[in-house]
Amino acid sequence: MKTDKLQQAGNSSVETESKKTKTTVPGPGSKRTVGNIKAADPVMSATDVNVYYGDKQAIRNISLEIGKNEVVAMIGPSGCGKSTFLRCFNRMNDTIEICRVEGDIRLDNEDIYGKDMDVVLLRARVGMVFQKPNPFPKSIYENVAYGPRIHGLTANRTELDEVVQTSLEKAGLWEEVKDRLDQPGTGLSGGQQQRLCIARAIAVSPDVILMDEPCSALDPIATARIEDLIDELRKNYAIAIVTHSMQQAARVSQRTAYFHMGELIEVGATEQVFTNPRTKLTEDYITGRFG
Amino acid sequence: MTDQNTSVGSTLTVQRVRSGLARRYRLERWFRRFGMMAVALGLSFVLVLFASIGSNGISAFHQGYVRLDITLDEKTLDPAGSRDPEVIGKASYRTLVRDTLFDQFPEVTSRSDKRELTGLLSNGADFMVRDQVMENPGLVGTTHSFWVPVDDEIDMLMKGYIDRNVPEADRRVSDRMIGWVDQLEKGGYLESRFNTLFFTNGDSRDAELAGVRGALAGSMLTLVVTLLLSFPIGVATAVYLEEMAPKNRITDFIEVNINNLAAVPSIVFGLLGLAVFINFFGMPRSAPLVGGLVLTLMTLPTIIIASRAALKAVPPSIRQAALAVGASPLQTITHHVLPLALPGMLTGTIIGMAQALGETAPLLMIGMIAFIVDVPQTVTDPSTVLPVQIFLWADAPERAFVEKTSAAIMVLLGFLALMNIVAVLLRKRFETRW
Numbered sequence: 001m002k003t004d005k006l007q008q009a010g011n012s013s014v015e016t017e018s019k020k021t022k023t024t025v026p027g028p029g030s031k032r033t034v035g036n037i038k039a040a041d042p043v044m045s046a047t048d049v050n051v052y053y054g055d056k057q058a059i060r061n062i063s064l065e066i067g068k069n070e071v072v073a074m075i076g077p078s079g080c081g082k083s084t085f086l087r088c089f090n091r092m093n094d095t096i097e098i099c100r101v102e103g104d105i106r107l108d109n110e111d112i113y114g115k116d117m118d119v120v121l122l123r124a125r126v127g128m129v130f131q132k133p134n135p136f137p138k139s140i141y142e143n144v145a146y147g148p149r150i151h152g153l154t155a156n157r158t159e160l161d162e163v164v165q166t167s168l169e170k171a172g173l174w175e176e177v178k179d180r181l182d183q184p185g186t187g188l189s190g191g192q193q194q195r196l197c198i199a200r201a202i203a204v205s206p207d208v209i210l211m212d213e214p215c216s217a218l219d220p221i222a223t224a225r226i227e228d229l230i231d232e233l234r235k236n237y238a239i240a241i242v243t244h245s246m247q248q249a250a251r252v253s254q255r256t257a258y259f260h261m262g263e264l265i266e267v268g269a270t271e272q273v274f275t276n277p278r279t280k281l282t283e284d285y286i287t288g289r290f291g
Numbered sequence: 292m293t294d295q296n297t298s299v300g301s302t303l304t305v306q307r308v309r310s311g312l313a314r315r316y317r318l319e320r321w322f323r324r325f326g327m328m329a330v331a332l333g334l335s336f337v338l339v340l341f342a343s344i345g346s347n348g349i350s351a352f353h354q355g356y357v358r359l360d361i362t363l364d365e366k367t368l369d370p371a372g373s374r375d376p377e378v379i380g381k382a383s384y385r386t387l388v389r390d391t392l393f394d395q396f397p398e399v400t401s402r403s404d405k406r407e408l409t410g411l412l413s414n415g416a417d418f419m420v421r422d423q424v425m426e427n428p429g430l431v432g433t434t435h436s437f438w439v440p441v442d443d444e445i446d447m448l449m450k451g452y453i454d455r456n457v458p459e460a461d462r463r464v465s466d467r468m469i470g471w472v473d474q475l476e477k478g479g480y481l482e483s484r485f486n487t488l489f490f491t492n493g494d495s496r497d498a499e500l501a502g503v504r505g506a507l508a509g510s511m512l513t514l515v516v517t518l519l520l521s522f523p524i525g526v527a528t529a530v531y532l533e534e535m536a537p538k539n540r541i542t543d544f545i546e547v548n549i550n551n552l553a554a555v556p557s558i559v560f561g562l563l564g565l566a567v568f569i570n571f572f573g574m575p576r577s578a579p580l581v582g583g584l585v586l587t588l589m590t591l592p593t594i595i596i597a598s599r600a601a602l603k604a605v606p607p608s609i610r611q612a613a614l615a616v617g618a619s620p621l622q623t624i625t626h627h628v629l630p631l632a633l634p635g636m637l638t639g640t641i642i643g644m645a646q647a648l649g650e651t652a653p654l655l656m657i658g659m660i661a662f663i664v665d666v667p668q669t670v671t672d673p674s675t676v677l678p679v680q681i682f683l684w685a686d687a688p689e690r691a692f693v694e695k696t697s698a699a700i701m702v703l704l705g706f707l708a709l710m711n712i713v714a715v716l717l718r719k720r721f722e723t724r725w
Binding site: 120127128132147 | 538616
């Protein structure tokens with residue numbers, strides 16, 4: 001089975017090479033990337049990003065933009081580097097000691113790996129939602145209020161209450177928890193916890209929200225709610241989402257990026273990627289031939 | 292993989308599993324029995340230990356007292372009638388106490404007999420009478436009944452530890468003394484009372500006056516120093532090594548050393564304390580301060596190792612969550628990681644402190660084995676600690692110190708239990724569930 005897969009991957013990469021000559025790749029980036037990496041109104045842009053774990057290279061020359069009011073979905077088989085790439089945008093990779101990031105990533109034209117960029121400030125502007133819901137073992141209120149409080153975003157308790165309420169409202173959780181804000185956030189159901197984490201992320205009013213497989217631990221009903229929420233959040237934020245579910249990518253995103261073995265293979269409008277993939281690798285993956 | 296294969300395989304599987312089932316269950320039963328036996332054995336040892344300590348030590352909590360009806364003559368105590376405490380305090384209570392006793396036994400006349408008769412009383416009797424009079428000067432000029440402790444040998448006789456059938460030459464109490472004791476007892480002058488002196492006095496050469504207060508205070512002061520130093524240093528070290536330090540050769544080296552330190556014999560720490568704190572820094576000998584420093588060195592590895600384990604047990608998702616909303620590394624630690632790790636850290640601290648409380652060897656090296664009568668007030672006063680006190684009393688030749696030793700062990704165990712209860716309650720308070 002394994003050898004099959006490898007062979008297939010090898011074969012298809014040859015094909016991609018040949019296809020590449022047909023499609024022109026605009027701008028910088030991996031020579032292999034097919035499609036337009038540009039966003040209409042870019043908030044963050046990554047150029048020629050390489051990531052290494054020790055000696056192992058996890059990301060090869062990837063360039064991609066995340067635009068305002070759009071959802072970029074990152075899909076690909078396990079271990080293809082999509083989560084690693086996502087975590088470059090808020091420098092969460094800094095916490096992994098052996099991880100090294102090269103290349104240029106900009107937030108509003110500011111180099112986030114530059115000397116002038118403070119990582120605390122960056123993370124206040126680029127929020128993140130994780131695969132497993134990870135609320136703090138504190139009250140629902142404290143969970144949402146934590147970000148604004150440490151950043152000193154509110155002047156007094158009334159303002160803070162307001163921020164907590166609007167964040168929970170935006171996350172679609174307010175109606176369910178408004179009477180028990182003082183109860184532990186860990187006592188909520190999985191789906192509610194994940195929405196609480198989203199509320200926590202938007203409470204600091206970031207520009208970008210990164211989501212790393214936010215629904216993989218949730219049942220279909222909770223997943224549907226989160227997907228509706230993502231669609232709603234798109235109006236105010238730039239969103240990048242990593243997902244294993246192609247249906248989800250098709251449902252929530254405007255653009256889709258397909259990753260394979262540390263490389264960005266194809267980017268394009270979601271509809272185009274799913275209905276008319278331009279590379280064999282993408283086609284194989286979305287039709288379920290591997291991955 | 293075909294259906295045929297599966298059915299053949301499954302009958303075979305059923306057969307083989309069934310044939311081995313009896314053996315598996317038998318093993319499990321054996322293991323269960325073995326476990327229960329181990330628990331029963333452990334419990335019985337603990338029970339035997341407690342029973343032996345209890346039966347030996349319980350009699351130390353009461354003490355024989357003799358009633359002396361002393362006439363506090365104003366002419367001898369306070370000739371000027373000023374009721375000045377200084378004047379009252381200077382009078383010879385020794386004579387007063389003795390004369391009262393001699394009056395009770397008029398037949399005793401010779402010097403040597405009188406000396407033997409005074410041997411009934413504790414050496415501290417006159418001081419106790421004096422203290423009571425000083426406290427209440429109104430007693431001067433009246434006749435008042437004082438209860439003073441009897442000598443430790445007499446106390447042993449009253450408690451039945453001295454066999455009257457043994458030939459006189461082989462026992463510490465002469466026939467004549469036994470006669471006096473019986474006479475006093477008949478007259479209602481002897482009484483067994485709760486031994487408050489055991490809890491209010493420091494050490495003494497006279498068993499009936501010896502108490503654990505000094506050692507208890509010494510232990511508390513030493514442990515306070517130990518806790519104040521080892522908990523913050525231990526937690527800070529663990530947090531730095533676990534959360535902040537880069538993983539390189541230096542930190543690896545430090546880690547190996549900390550783990551090794553946990554296994555160093557405690558007397559070595561005592562030698563270190565002697566060389567560094569006393570000889571080099573010139574700190575006072577026998578002081579709880581130095582004892583606390585030495586015990587800090589000894590408990591640090593325990594606390595560091597337990598704290599690191601507690602930090603490791605905090606799920607990384609909590610750290611990521613905090614970092615992702617923009618908390619600085621220190622905020623992540625103080626707001627989220629530490630509160631979750633605190634119960635585990637407290638557990639390590641309890642173990643370390645319990646170890647420190649029971650430690651004797653390193654404290655011998657820094658002079659805490661000295662005979663100290665005064666109750667220490669500050670961390671630089673000379674003092675001893677409970678386990679050392681137990682060691683000293685166990686070594687004492689007098690019969691009365693046997694029960695004192697056991698009683699001191701009971702106090703030590705009680706102190707330990709109290710400390711653990713406080714720690715468990717604290718841990719309960721800090722425990723957050725997630």
